[in-house]
Amino acid sequence: MPGMENVTNLGLRVEKFKKNFLKHFQANFPTLYAICLDPIGTHKKSRAFIGFLLGLFFGILLYECIIIDLQFDPYTSVCLGGIVITMLSIGCAMSIQVRCICILTIPTFFGRAGRSMLRALILGYIIAGPLFNLVYNAKEVVRTFGCTTQLTYNLTKTRFDLMFKPFQQAILAMKADASEIKETLSSVRDLMSPIVEEVEGENEMLRLKEENDYLDELQGDTKRSKEIEEKHEMKAEEAKSDADAYEAKYRKKIEARCEEQLSRGAGRCRDMFGNAYDKCYEAVTIFVAWLLCWPMKLTFVCNLVQALGGSSICDPEGKVDSGIGEGYVALKSARDEFSRSMKDAKLQYKLKKPTVILDLQDSEYAAKAVIHEFAVRRRLFESVMTIVKRCLSFVFLKIILNAQTYHDKYLTDIEYDNMYVTPYFRKIDARRKARGSTTLLPLKKTEQMKFVDPYAVKPSKAERFHLTGQTVKLLLELITATVFVILDWLFYEALDLIRRHAYMEYTQAGLHDLTLEIRGTGVIASLIRSAIRGFNVKKRIKTVVSNSACLPRPAKLPTYVIVKIYGTFLTIFLLIFLSVYTERLRRGICSFFYRRREKRRVLYLYNESLRRRLSYAKFIKAKVKNMVRTRHLENEVNFWLAVRLKWPDRFGWLRFFACARDRCLICGDTEPRKGPKYRACTTPACHFLHCAECWRDVGRVCYACTEFSDTETEEYDTQRSDF
Known part of the structure; x- marks a missing residue:
């Protein structure tokens, strides 16, 4: 092929394949070939239809990959997707610029904008993965x-209850026992009431007095109650103590009761004689009744007991035990003493409450507070992640804007991205x-740094510099992400180690026996026995408790999250290397849509490069002479080279490093370690070297030691070079 002599094997194969493909395409699909490759302005309807399909495809792709991830409600997502699809379809159908920009988004995605979007995704993965997992494990x-802490408290409380709870319950139960004792004393008081009534009761004495006086009036006798009162009043006055007074009073009641019984018996006797007389009188005639019934009139027989017994028949002297008054007084005194003692008895106890400390939180409250705070932060995190996802989705706009920027600069700036040695460039050179x-x-060595062969597999020097910078940046980002992943892994391993080896079982066994024995059968013994019955304790505990519920249950970072993080890093790494070729593809896409513009750009590049080459020799001559004049070359001493040359035996190994080897005076390339050596200047005082190509370009003259007139160098700018 003419003009393809210096192209690489890959370039030759690509051009050959391209030529054969176009021939085959034209032969088999002439209509489609004409639509694709005919000049702009022809086949408008067909190109509009194909553009509509292209816009529809890109709109659906944008909806599926971007709009759905914005997490709007379904109605909003469908409406927004419909608007985007409609705009892209109509735009691609009507405008060649929109078609070109849409296709430019593909290589732009593999460039800087696409890598920025993937970096944002990695940031989201790190937040949702290791960072979120660290927060969960901290919880x-x-x-x-x-x-x-709660388990320790429960175990301590169990032992405390075993030791002190029985005493606490017994003391609290004594309040109810005190009420029971009071009720018992009340029953004692009720039990003594008949005795008190028997000894001190006045109602019975009044009744006996009235009955005795009534019977005495019926019989016409003197009132015996008066005699009894006079008799016993004298004894009461003679009493020396309460016991004698109570005893005299009781004797008086006994005597009155006896008199009442005798009077009642005599009255009943008279009633019986009267009834017998009436029955007898009714049974016989009046004359016989006078003879037979008169004995029934002998009622004096009813007083025979009193007559025969005399006045001492009801005298209690000798009938009532002596000392009864003393016993009654002692019993009454004991009752009053019991009542008074139990009335003043009070059971008091005090529950000691700890001092309330402000702003003091126990562990349970702290745990609940942290869990609540974690839930709040989690909801906030989910909201932030939703916003981040939406922002990441809008990062895709950067890809579209970059594609549009490249498109606009391609059409307006003829020097923008104009550095490719295209087949048309080679055809011009062949002509x-x-x-x-x-x-x-x-191309010369200095020119090769400025030009890019679109078919070259090996990146150019400028592209390699860009790749190195991006790779180092990616490596730092990879180290940062790995730090978070390792921190999460170490935290998980520490908690998992505790979970596997910190399991414990607590066996707590104990007994508490306490028996208080009250020997006695009396009332007091019963009361005391009732009061202290709560202190009779027989309590046993045996519990087996484990800390399984308190062991940490850490969450391990899912493997797919790590795969996504490092898979995305690998994708970015591949995109960095592919960006060398995808950036070349952008020019090819624009050249397909704007063929005339591409030819104009290539012509400008060729002519401008040719002009620069023609002026390069004069520029180098002026630059070197200016450096000689200012003695700048004498100051440029390579330290490592000087060390290697001065002590070759010791530091000869430095020749393996580029910093210790000579450089070409013109192009500045380092002398190769293997291969042809650079040509040294033959002038004895000049130690500079030239590579073969530069030596040929400067006309085999060393500008560093050759004398030139001032007019040969002053007309060129020595501070600027087109290369």
């Missing part, structure tokens, strides 16, 4: 702390070579 630590004119190919 487990707080829960474990609170649970362990000039055929005419015998000055050509550019093959």
Whole structure:
């Protein structure tokens, strides 16, 4: 192929394949070939239809990959997707610029904008993965702390209850026992009431007095109650103590009761004689009744007992035991003493409450507070992640804007991204070579840094510099992400180690026996026995408790999250290397849509490069002479080279490093370690070297030691070079 002499094997194969494909495409699909490759302005309807399908495809792709991830409600998502699909379809159908920009988004995605979007995704993965997992495991630590504290408290409380709870319950129960004792004393008081009534009761004495006086009036006798009162009043006055007074009073009641019984018996006797007389009188005639019934009139017989007994028949002297008054007084005194003692008895106890400390939180409250705070932060985190996802989705706009920027600069700035040695560039050079004119190919070493072969597999020097910078930046980002992953893994391993080896079982056994024995059968013994019955304790405990519920349950970071993080890093790494070729593809896409513009750009690049080459020799001559004049070359001493040359035996190994080897005076390339050596200047005082190509370009003259007139160098700017 003409003009393809210096192209790589890959370039030759691509051009050959391209030529054969276009021939086959034109032969088999002439209509489609004409639609694709005919000049702009032809086949408008067909191109509009194909553009509509292209816009529809990109709109659906944008809806599925971006709009759905914005997490709007379904109605909003569908409406927004419909608007985007409609705009892209109509735009691609009507405008060649929109078509070009849409296709440019593909290589732009593999460039800087696409890598920025993937970096944002990695940030989201790190937040949702290791950072969120660290927060969850931290919550487990707080829960474990609170649970362990609660378990310790429960175990201590169990032992405390075994030791002191019975006493507490017994003391609290004594309040009810005191009420029971009071009720018992009340029953004692009720039990003594008949005795008190028997000894001191006045109602019975009044009744006996009235009955005795009534019977005495019926019989016409003197009132015996008066005699009894006079008799016993004298004894009461003679009483020396309460016991004698009570005894005299009781004797008086006994005597009155006896008199009442005798009077009642005599009255009943008279009633019986009267009834017998009436029955007898009714049974016989009046004359016989006078003879037979008169004995029934002998009622004096009813007083025979009193007559025969005399006045001492009801005298209690000798009938009532002596000392009864003393016994009654002692009994009454004991009753009053019991009543008074139990009335003043009070059971008091005090529950000691600890001092309330402000702003003091126990472990359980702290755990609940942390869990609540974690839930709040989690909801906030989910909201932030939703916003981040939406922002990440809008990062895709950067890809579209970058594609549009490249498109606009391609059409307006003829020097923008204009550095490719295209087939048309080679054809121009082949034509000039055929005419015998000055050509550019093959390129000089200084020119190779400025040009890019679109078919070259090996990146150019500028592209390699860009790749190195991006790779180092990616490596730092990878280290940062790995730090978070390792921190999460170490935290998980520490908690999992505790979970596997900190399991414990607590066996708590104990007994508490206490027996208080009250020997006695009396009332007091019963009362005391009732009061202290709560102190009779027989309590047993045997519990087996484990800390399984308090062991941490850490969450392990899912493997798929790590795969997504490092898989995305790998994708970015691949995109960095692919960006060398995808950026070349952008020019090819624009050249397909704007073929005339591409030819104009290539012509400008060729002519401008040719102009620069023609002026390069004069520029180098002026630059070197200016450096000689200012003695700048004498100051440029390579330290490592000087060390290697001065002590070759000791530091000869430095030649393996580029910093210790000579450089070309013109292009500045380092002398190769293997291969042809650079040509040294033959002037004895000049130690500079030239590579073969630069030596040929400068006309085999060393500018550092050759004398030139001032007019040869002053007309060129020595501070600027087109290369």
